[in-house]
Amino acid sequence: MPTSTTKPPLAQRSRRARDAHRRNLVVGAIVGIVVVALAVLIGWSAANSSSDRVALEDIVAEVSVTGEMWPALPQDLADDPAIGLPSPAIEGTTFDGDPIVVGEPGNPQVIALMASWCPACQQELPTITSWVADGGVPDDVDLVLVNVFSDPSRPNWPPTQWYEQEGYTGPVLADSADSEVAEAFGMGSVPSWIVLDDQGTAVFRVTGLLDRAQLDMLVEMARAGV
Secondary structure, three states, X not given: OOOOOOOOOHHHHHHHHHHHHHHHHHHHHHHHHHHHHHHHHHHHHHHHHHHHOOOXXXXXXXXXXXXXXXXXXXXXXXXXXXXXXXXXXXXXXXXXXXXXXXXXXXXOEEEXXXXXXXXXXXHHHHHXXXXXXXXXXXXXXXXXXXXXXXXXXXXXXOHHHHHHHHOOOOOEEEOOXXXXXXXXXXXXXXXXXXXXXXXXXXXXXXXXXXXXXXXXXXXXXXXXXX
């Protein structure tokens, strides 16, 4: 006698089809999440690998410092012995190798010493960037950032990527491996600020986070020479 197969009821077959479709959707979603997570992991690994390939010698640069180095910044800013002294004349380059000079007569200068690993600097750079974008620096005053205390073993390396990510496009002088620029200005912490008048004379030094109103004050001090 031939064997016969009895089909399940239509409702049961419809339910099984829906369950199979639901399983396929869940599996597809899980696969999609895994693919996205894998892509993120690959991108993160590639970024880290790229950062790891940036050596210290790719960030620091040779600088030439002439003139007398300033004494260290005292705790009492009112007694700063550097005020009124001529600035050391510093010749160096940007990360791209473009020449840059600090401390010579010409436009008044506001100089900021920054380090990419410094949490306070990481807070300060966005403020500087937006302040510059909004016209905070007049044409007759030069703002120069100096990348100091470079250390590939510390977070937020390399600094070139940090400036780019924050959208800062102004000049950044690369200090030497021995931090000669920071030493010449007598500054041992970051962020630090130095104000020079149009003769290259020290007007003011300070260290710490500044807001936009305080940055405006530095510009006015540079222009007035006091």
